[in-house]
Amino acid sequence: MLSTEQSPMRVAQDVKENLCDIQGGLLKEYDTLACRYVFFRIDEAGKGRAWLKALSDKVTSQAQADEGPLEDGSLNVALSVWGLQALGLPQAVIDSFPKAFRDGMRVRSAKLGDVGPSAPEHWEGKLGSDEIHVFVCLSHDSVAACDEQHKRLTALTRAFGGVTEVHVVEAEVVFEQRSGCPAAHFGFVDPISQPAIAGFDDEARPGDGALQSGGGWRSIKPGEFLLGYENELGERTDTPGPPGLGDNGSFLVFRKAYQDVAGFRAYLKQGAMTLWGSDEEAQQEKLAAKIVGRWRSGCPLALSPDQDDPALAADPQRVNDFDYSDDAEGAKCPLGAHLRRTNPRGTKLTTTTDINRKRILRRGLEYGQPLPEGAADDGVDRGQAGVFVIADIELQFEFIQAEWLGKGDFIGLPTDEKDPLVGANGDGGQFTVPGADMPFLFDLKQFVTVRGGEYFFAPGLAALKGIAEGRFQTGETK
Numbered sequence: 258m259l260s261t262e263q264s265p266m267r268v269a270q271d272v273k274e275n276l277c278d279i280q281g282g283l284l285k286e287y288d289t290l291a292c293r294y295v296f297f298r299i300d301e302a303g304k305g306r307a308w309l310k311a312l313s314d315k316v317t318s319q320a321q322a323d324e325g326p327l328e329d330g331s332l333n334v335a336l337s338v339w340g341l342q343a344l345g346l347p348q349a350v351i352d353s354f355p356k357a358f359r360d361g362m363r364v365r366s367a368k369l370g371d372v373g374p375s376a377p378e379h380w381e382g383k384l385g386s387d388e389i390h391v392f393v394c395l396s397h398d399s400v401a402a403c404d405e406q407h408k409r410l411t412a413l414t415r416a417f418g419g420v421t422e423v424h425v426v427e428a429e430v431v432f433e434q435r436s437g438c439p440a441a442h443f444g445f446v447d448p449i450s451q452p453a454i455a456g457f458d459d460e461a462r463p464g465d466g467a468l469q470s471g472g473g474w475r476s477i478k479p480g481e482f483l484l485g486y487e488n489e490l491g492e493r494t495d496t497p498g499p500p501g502l503g504d505n506g507s508f509l510v511f512r513k514a515y516q517d518v519a520g521f522r523a524y525l526k527q528g529a530m531t532l533w534g535s536d537e538e539a540q541q542e543k544l545a546a547k548i549v550g551r552w553r554s555g556c557p558l559a560l561s562p563d564q565d566d567p568a569l570a571a572d573p574q575r576v577n578d579f580d581y582s583d584d585a586e587g588a589k590c591p592l593g594a595h596l597r598r599t600n601p602r603g604t605k606l607t608t609t610t611d612i613n614r615k616r617i618l619r620r621g622l623e624y625g626q627p628l629p630e631g632a633a634d635d636g637v638d639r640g641q642a643g644v645f646v647i648a649d650i651e652l653q654f655e656f657i658q659a660e661w662l663g664k665g666d667f668i669g670l671p672t673d674e675k676d677p678l679v680g681a682n683g684d685g686g687q688f689t690v691p692g693a694d695m696p697f698l699f700d701l702k703q704f705v706t707v708r709g710g711e712y713f714f715a716p717g718l719a720a721l722k723g724i725a726e727g728r729f730q731t732g733e734t735k
């Protein structure tokens with residue numbers, strides 16, 4: 258029997274004291290230019306634990322990350338359900354993890370809308386298979402520096418044996434051409450909006466946290482991202498396993514998503530012609546902004562609906578400070594725009610949803626080289642190597658993916674209207690653009706295809722060491 262005795266609920270004031278146990282890169286993204294995501298299979302539990310023990314000594318904590326640039330880059334570790342099994346954790350401990358995590362992403366694919374070309378049978382390498390056990394994230398200033406980190410990791414892995422590298426994804430920062438800011442391959446500054454976490458970044462910009470009923474913003478309770486902390490219900494977010502295993506941990510979603518940049522650019526012409534009877538560049542850019550909810554500079558449509566305003570985009574006090582409350586019909590920012598779906602802020606929803614419990618921290622970088630402007634499709638694989646940090650895979654990531662990105666009725670659109678940027682469109686994909694001369698597109702293409710992914714548990718540093726040392730091996734009370 259597993260003990261139900263758990264550590265007491267931690268609250269916002271406890272976050273700072275625990276930064277030396279919380280893995281770096283979760284609460285705050287690293288200020289680095291390149292990442293290397295390396296996936297391992299554990300072939301022998303004992304050797305795997307010894308390797309993990311050596312690795313755990315090298316894991317970067319948030320406290321270390323806060324001290325400034327890390328000469329050797331950063332290293333972080335997360336484990337899939339298959340990894341926990343391969344490391345020898347008993348079934349009782351495995352069973353204490355949430356079902357979504359135990360299922361893994363492949364089993365949840367239909368719910369996530371990963372169908373057609375995004376279906377698991379098309380996923381690359383071993384992604385989504387039970388051979389993906391350990392996710393190591395290396396992060397540094399350049400691809401060359403990541404190469405060196407990767408070599409050191411390979412040498413360490415060889416020295417221990419019993420562990421095999423099964424997949425690698427190389428990712429780096431891509432820049433939006435005009436602003437020079439980090440961007441998505443589609444050409445939009447990204448990320449801009451991230452939830453502010455109480456106790457960690459209380460000095461956040463307006464718009465980063467939760468909208469307060471009397472106006473203004475407050476940070477989101479840490480239990481929405483960290484296990485064992487107070488969440489938006491005022492309750493302790495459940496931790497799996499025996500006492501200590503879940504403390505200061507988070508769940509991670511890794512998701513590799515191809516972006517059809519040439520297809521997106523070509524569609525802007527076609528769609529602009531349908532909506533406004535013109536495929537002039539200004540109309541194409543307007544459609545691009547309507548799809549995302551921001552102009553390419555990051556300027557939100559909610560604040561500047563008719564033209565891009567790079568000065569507004571560059572102003573931290575304004576770039577995220579909007580709530581859609583003066584735009585119920587979506588005349589400024591369509592109800593179905595990617596931004597409005599993924600964080601509806603003050604939008605009146607048709608289904609009751611506690612939107613402050615649907616926030617996610619977006620990490621990860623882009624993979625593949627950018628397609629130069631004006632260039633023909635070069636067939637290169639490029640897209641987002643997305644890493645999402647949450648405390649509840651089902652409530653947060655899966656809900657957003659299935660309900661907000663995969664449907665329309667929650668916000669007053671037709672049920673089958675999906676996210677115009679990342680939804681599984683094509684074959685009658687629809688997008689409602691209020692205010693356009695012809696306010697509907699009925700031929701939206703699929704611009705994003707999932708190439709694979711997995712759910713992971715990123716333990717606190719002490720718990721990671723505990724797993725490596727076999728401390729949670731018994732499945733008994735302590």
Ligand code: HEM
Nearest residue numbers: 441445446447448449450514596599600641657658679705
């Ligand atoms: C290839 C896939 C994707 C691309 C290219 C993409 C692109 C973007 C862009 C350009 C923005 C606006 C910048 C910002 O406000 O930070 C954005 C915002 C956002 N995206 Fe995505 N995205 C992708 C997938 C996803 C997925 C799968 C999710 C969730 C499951 C998601 C959740 C969000 C959220 C929460 C925001 C911020 C909304 C806000 O706070 O106002 N995105 N994305």
